[in-house]
Amino acid sequence: MNKTTLLAVNGTLMRGLELNGNMTAAGGVFMREDHTDPHYRLWSIGDRHPGMIRVAAGGTSVALEIWELPLASFAALLLSEPAGLAIGKVTLGDGSQVLGVLAEPWLVENQKDITAHGSWRAYTGHFYSA
Secondary structure (H helix, E strand, O other): OOOOOEEEEOOOOOOOOOOOEEEEEEEEEEEEEEEEEOOEEEEEOOOEEEEEEEEEOOOOOOOEEEEEEEEHHHHHHOOOOOOOOEEEEEEEEEEEEEEEEOHHHHOOOOOOOOHHOOOOHHOOOOOOOO
């Protein structure tokens, strides 16, 4: 049995951002940068974190990070996420699927659509350099 899972993140859990400590404390290991297929939209939730939803039309490819996370700490990490964020399957640009952080539709209502930026980092200007 696999004791880890891959998790796609597109916001504050990413390297160098404010909640990345939650990811590393949960035993997360950065694997790679990646991106979704072109069927996602992105919103700024009060300029605190992003919310991403898969759409049938009008989407774009969103930049994200893929982390390997021990299953034993998966629930604790999710419980530390803001309300309205959930886990679902995210389709990557190569057509493969991984678990990822997605927004519930109510969360993005009346929030700023930042899809044109293509990523939370591009919107906030918080880029990461190793």
